[in-house]
Amino acid sequence: MNEENKLIEIxxxxxxxxxxxxxxxxxxxxxLNGKQVTEVIQRCEDEFEEHEPDGSEDIIMRVEFHADDxxxxxxxxxxx
Numbered sequence: 001m002n003e004e005n006k007l008i009e010i011x012x013x014x015x016x017x018x019x020x021x022x023x024x025x026x027x028x029x030x031x032l033n034g035k036q037v038t039e040v041i042q043r044c045e046d047e048f049e050e051h052e053p054d055g056s057e058d059i060i061m062r063v064e065f066h067a068d069d070x071x072x073x074x075x076x077x078x079x080x
Contacts, residue, residue, distance in 0.1 A: 010027060012056070024059070024060060025063050025067050028060075028064055032070070032071070036059050036071070040066045044063055
């Protein structure tokens with residue numbers, strides 16, 4: 001099973017979306033601390049108010065983007 005499938009499996013669990021996104025953020029970027037995870041999820045939720053995600057892949061992409069931003073990684077440098 002590849003990494004994206006594992007992340008989608010987390011998102012498909014029967015829990016709150018916030019909780020699932022937190023798990024995805026920590027699975028992708030285990031170096032995030034609790035405050036950083038909260039910031040990542042808040043940024044995603046703010047973004048999703050304007051543009052609802054198209055599916056699991058879109059959520060994963062946004063969580064990854066915001067996690068990298070919170071960790072200080074630029075567009076050209078991926079931490080994962």
